[in-house]
Amino acid sequence: MTDIVRKDVMQRLESGDYSCAKQFTLAMISGKWKMIILWHLNHDGAYRFNDFRRLMPTVTHKVLASQLRELAEDQLVKRTEVQAKPLKVEYEITPLGTSLVPIIDMMCDWGEKRIDQLKVTTHFSLDENVAQQMNEQAAEKTA
């Protein structure tokens, strides 16, 4: 089968582990860095391994490799070995990967708006530490 998909994904499909198609889609993008990788590939064009590391400084060597491998196995990203001397590999987004971008964009929008909302309402509320700090500061002032 030329259209390889990660075996565990295929197994889950066949064993009915995904009770609906949305979960399958979720599985495609739910690695910690996958959406970011896809987004940048779509936005900037080809990347190489260490380009990603510069882009996402906190990602581990190993984890980055696994995310890229899974994306490639799921056909969302194409991996190409360019040289053999100091081994050089390029990653590009595939048409299939591109077809996922609108979803990612929507998630981006939704997240931004929601975070803004939270920032606004958070002041009054959430952070107990902040409230506590304010109390302490008030106490200092009166002291």
Place this chain on the structure above:
Amino acid sequence: MTDIVRKDVMQRLESGDYSCAKQFTLAMISGKWKMIILWHLNHDGAYRFNDFRRLMPTVTHKVLASQLRELAEDQLVKRTEVQAKPLKVEYEITPLGTSLVPIIDMMCDWGEKRIDQLKVTTHFSLDENVAQQMNEQAAEKTA
């Protein structure tokens, strides 16, 4: 505090654990049953605890409870105690939850098409036309 959000989510937000907004959105829906719960609440109206269990026979009692609790804490779902005698609780989707539905629908569509592709093309190669169709359809939707 009027707008509660799960503490770990807020902590991650504040500690910069989400390197972008899409990951925050992903966190909202990436419980194993959350999208399904949201989808059905949006589609069918209010549900009660054991309604969900009938709907998703394989979900564990405990896991269902935790998914619902998180959804409620994230303000995507509203929990209402209706009775106190044999305790009766209703779950409804909130406007915020509804705002997430278009994303879930897109994921649903994408997944269905991709699964069909895989069934059909498992022996052939990836059909770019199909991916292209998906792009066009996605474009139409956003238009």
Place this chain on the structure above:
DNA sequence: CGGCATCCCATAAGATACTG
């Protein structure tokens, strides 16, 4: 340069039993 192998830990989720 671009990996893989190994070990370790945190968290998600399943099984089971108990409760207001």
Place this chain on the structure above:
DNA sequence: CAGTATCTTATGGGATGCCG
């Protein structure tokens, strides 16, 4: 009915080191 409590397992991800 609608949960909580406890225990256990599976998985994702981080840290580190070796390799072609």
